[in-house]
Amino acid sequence: MNKRLDLLYEMIPDNGRGVIDVGTDHGQIPIRLAVSGYKGHILASDVAEGPLKTARSAAHIAGVEKRIQFLLCDGLDMCPEEEVSDILIAGMGGDTICGILDRAEWLSSGRYRLILQPMTKPEVVRYWLIHNKFSIDLEAVAREDQHVYQMFRAVPGHSKSMSDAEYLIGSGSVPRRGDKISFVIDQQLRTITKKLNGYPTQKAAESPEYAFYLNMKRELEELKASIQSKEFGNG
Numbered sequence: 001m002n003k004r005l006d007l008l009y010e011m012i013p014d015n016g017r018g019v020i021d022v023g024t025d026h027g028q029i030p031i032r033l034a035v036s037g038y039k040g041h042i043l044a045s046d047v048a049e050g051p052l053k054t055a056r057s058a059a060h061i062a063g064v065e066k067r068i069q070f071l072l073c074d075g076l077d078m079c080p081e082e083e084v085s086d087i088l089i090a091g092m093g094g095d096t097i098c099g100i101l102d103r104a105e106w107l108s109s110g111r112y113r114l115i116l117q118p119m120t121k122p123e124v125v126r127y128w129l130i131h132n133k134f135s136i137d138l139e140a141v142a143r144e145d146q147h148v149y150q151m152f153r154a155v156p157g158h159s160k161s162m163s164d165a166e167y168l169i170g171s172g173s174v175p176r177r178g179d180k181i182s183f184v185i186d187q188q189l190r191t192i193t194k195k196l197n198g199y200p201t202q203k204a205a206e207s208p209e210y211a212f213y214l215n216m217k218r219e220l221e222e223l224k225a226s227i228q229s230k231e232f233g234n235g
């Protein structure tokens with residue numbers, strides 16, 4: 001497994017009722033759970049037949065096909081609520097992840113943990129969590145090739161409010177694993193700088209959007225300066 005999948009795997013508590021990997025594709029995490037002797041239910045779902053078939057045959061080769069329940073469905077639509085405690089959704093856009101979470105109203109019962117790795121819009125996913133009575137208890141970063149992946153785990157509970165920059169990169173007060181947070185800050189700074197550079201000079205001065213991103217850029221630069229002295233040899 002690559003670094004991103006390793007970190008996601010390590011974020012799954014090993015004492016839960018069960019895990020569902022939504023959008024499993026290759027099925028690597030459910031297979032690893034089964035091979036490693038995870039005691040709870042193991043489910044793998046995908047909206048497309050092809051990826052689910054790939055996951056099933058990989059599980060067959062690993063000798064754990066019978067240990068995993070495969071579901072062909074959109075998001076959590078066919079997920080048996082009683083069998084899981086941990087929901088993993090990785091490798092999809094932030095809007096898609098929020099759409100999946102929104103449709104599963106049973107998540108509001110306070111009995112589930114979410115392990116999420118949005119490919120886009122992490123700020124939207126964090127916003128969804130904070131406004132749906134979840135609190136982020138673990139953050140992680142994986143840098144692979146040209147990509148920087150953010151992932152986080154959320155547990156039921158009230159969360160303290162977050163600044164705009166914290167929605168983008170996660171809170172500095174939450175425990176972190178993996179690579180340096182400065183990789184994430186640099187990635188977000190590049191995106192914001194590109195946005196700011198796209199404004200015509202005369203329009204920029206009176207645009208509230210420009211002011212918002214300029215402020216965000218300052219906040220990120222301050223955060224970067226404040227954490228740089230604390231990070232050593234990590235990643």
Ligand SMILES: C[S@@+](CC[C@H](N)C(=O)[O-])C[C@H]1O[C@@H](n2cnc3c(N)ncnc32)[C@H](O)[C@@H]1O
Nearest residue numbers: 022023024025046047048051073074075090091
């Ligand atoms: C890029 S792959 C990610 C695979 C794996 N989760 C990972 O992180 O490596 C995205 C997978 O999500 C599936 N998918 C996309 N939207 C979905 C949805 N609404 N419900 C279930 N699966 C979905 C796709 O079919 C595809 O197999």
